[in-house]
Amino acid sequence: MLKLDDCVIENGNFTLNADIQIEVGNSIAIVGPSGAGKSTLLETIAGFRDLKKGQIFWSGQQISNLHPGKRPMAMLFQDGNLFPHLTAEQNIALGLRPNGRLSADEDAQVQSALGRVSLHGMGARKPSELSGGQQSRVALARVLVQRRELLLLDEPFAALGPALKAEMLDLVADLVAETQTTLLMVSHDPQDARRIADQTVLVADETVHAPVQTAELFDNPPPSLRAYLG
Numbered sequence: 093m094l095k096l097d098d099c100v101i102e103n104g105n106f107t108l109n110a111d112i113q114i115e116v117g118n119s120i121a122i123v124g125p126s127g128a129g130k131s132t133l134l135e136t137i138a139g140f141r142d143l144k145k146g147q148i149f150w151s152g153q154q155i156s157n158l159h160p161g162k163r164p165m166a167m168l169f170q171d172g173n174l175f176p177h178l179t180a181e182q183n184i185a186l187g188l189r190p191n192g193r194l195s196a197d198e199d200a201q202v203q204s205a206l207g208r209v210s211l212h213g214m215g216a217r218k219p220s221e222l223s224g225g226q227q228s229r230v231a232l233a234r235v236l237v238q239r240r241e242l243l244l245l246d247e248p249f250a251a252l253g254p255a256l257k258a259e260m261l262d263l264v265a266d267l268v269a270e271t272q273t274t275l276l277m278v279s280h281d282p283q284d285a286r287r288i289a290d291q292t293v294l295v296a297d298e299t300v301h302a303p304v305q306t307a308e309l310f311d312n313p314p315p316s317l318r319a320y321l322g
């Protein structure tokens with residue numbers, strides 16, 4: 093279980109309160125108005141921001157005092173996930189080894205991840221030689237080789253067209269189901285949430301609300317979400 097225990101997060105003058113629990117293996121969408129704190133929440137769970145108050149637990153162990161690299165999670169951002177001067181393979185390899193040469197076994201893991209995201213034979217290409225969708229696949233492959241228990245996605249597919257985005261979401265859904273990864277995904281699109289997440293967390297009114305069934309939330313949105321959905 094991921095537990096945010098009586099947490100207060102500050103970002104400049106902005107304050108966010110979170111006191112929620114998420115079951116292991118669940119896929120959770122995070123929705124809410126612009127500026128409500130969705131990215132701030134993920135950055136805090138990942139360890140890029142300190143808590144003002146409270147603690148974060150994963151499987152009963154406190155992780156809020158751990159360096160981001162020591163936390164059991166991988167994160168993908170909206171952009172900037174790949175290094176432009178490195179090949180696809182080298183970008184994926186960073187998930188296994190931030191520096192140094194890969195062992196034969198690690199190299200095999202990189203090749204396997206490339207295949208899993210349907211990029212066999214494209215490992216030597218640089219990001220500029222790949223389409224937007226293929227770049228997203230490389231970033232996903234890097235997450236795969238990291239084998240973390242928790243995956244945090246901050247709208248990494250927002251720049252893709254609707255069909256490609258749907259394809260990437262389906263690929264994410266397959267991968268997290270296969271590896272029993274717990275997924276937290278920020279999205280502005282209710283269709284994304286419905287597609288991939290049984291449960292959704294609403295971030296609004298300086299509060300991270302407890303997860304509720306996705307369909308129920310969007311079929312009958314509370315006022316703060318209704319105003320945002322338009």
Ligand SMILES: Nc1ncnc2c1ncn2[C@@H]1O[C@H](COP(=O)(O)OP(=O)(O)OP(=O)(O)O)[C@@H](O)[C@H]1O
Nearest residue numbers: 103104105106124125126127128129130131132133
């Ligand atoms: N560097 C900063 N200094 C001060 N305040 C900031 C800073 N970055 C963000 N904020 C504030 O923190 C709040 C939360 O921002 P955050 O990016 O987490 O929202 P969000 O829900 O992810 O928004 P969006 O959907 O637009 O991406 C915002 O109201 C913003 O004004």
